Amino acid sequence: MDILELESFLPYRLYRLADAVSHEFSKIYKDRHGLTRPEWRTLxxxxxxxxxxxxxxxxxxxxxxxKVSRAVAELELRRWLTRTPDENDRRVEHLALTRAGLAAYREMLPLAKAFERELLARLGAEGRSAIVRGVAALEAALADG
Amino acid sequence: MDILELESFLPYRLYRLADAVSHEFSKIYKDRHGLTRPEWRTLxxxxxxxxxxxxxxxxxxxxxxxKVSRAVAELELRRWLTRTPDENDRRVEHLALTRAGLAAYREMLPLAKAFERELLARLGAEGRSAIVRGVAALEAALADG
DNA sequence: CCAAACTGGTTTCATTTGTAACCATCTAAA
DNA sequence: TTTAGATGGTTACAAATGAAACCAGTTTGG
Structure with missing residues (x-):
């Protein structure tokens, strides 16, 4: 019987990586504004x-x-977004950021970009191109499942 | 002001990818044995x-x-592992799979390997090499922080 | 028309998780 | 020794999550 080396197992490595990156990145929205990931994504x-x-x-x-429902509710509570009922379909609401929401977004935007830029910078040209192409390939593979 | 395209943002793409792969893979331990991810990793x-x-x-x-503590407790409850107190340090316990635990592990092993193999197969040679090198590069970048 | 099926979105409940406090043991320094 | 601090592991509590039930409104087929 052969064994499975967890440290080399792609699903595990991928998850661990995403977790680490995401956790690192979460400082930008969590530490500064107390947002959860769904709230950040909504923003x-x-x-x-x-x-x-x-x-x-x-x-x-x-x-x-x-998740969306809860994130939207929370951001509404903060008055970072507003809901506008749809004219034709009364089940639907159109969401948009308020001035305050937009301000928060604009504040985080350059931080998010800098985070990504620095992460990629640490990889060097080779690793950078590899991860970008690899991720795209995996996305494509999963898409047509 | 420029914007951030979420779909192109590496932390997001990575997380989404890991989530999808992990969710897909979880069928092997969750659907078949009702294990959580920490329990699977422990096994x-x-x-x-x-x-x-x-x-x-x-x-x-x-x-x-x-997470470890809870996973171990659950696997112990199933009688898939046993604890043996350390001789020298009574805080420490050595964990090992029982016959039943090993049987479950051996049953899942080939499924796990097949899963990874098929995932990589769908990528083609190029994507395969890219993701493997990219992941390694990212791991290295995070390791020396 | 009208019931059945569907859809956008919310709520409820059980499970999982993260943080921090905690217990017992061990180590090191006075 | 004795005591302060580290360490392996568990527990308690609050927050985040997923699944399924649910509500209101909309579409479809008879």
């Missing part, structure tokens, strides 16, 4: 697109609708 | 090394000690 989605429905948010950022 | 660690302390398990599989 990022709205900052990027201006206006979205909860459903669209979930699709864009790969979050279950309950 | 894998002990299967790989034969005997380990809780601390070593935590280090090997990047789990917080509470």
């Amino acid at each position: 990022a989605g709205l900052g990027q697109h201006g206006t979205m429905t909860a459903k669209a948010l979930g699709e864009q950022s790969a979050m279950h609708k309950t | 894998a660690g002990l299967g790989q090394h034969g005997t380990m302390t809780a601390k070593a398990l935590g280090e090997q599989s990047a789990m917080h000690k509470t």
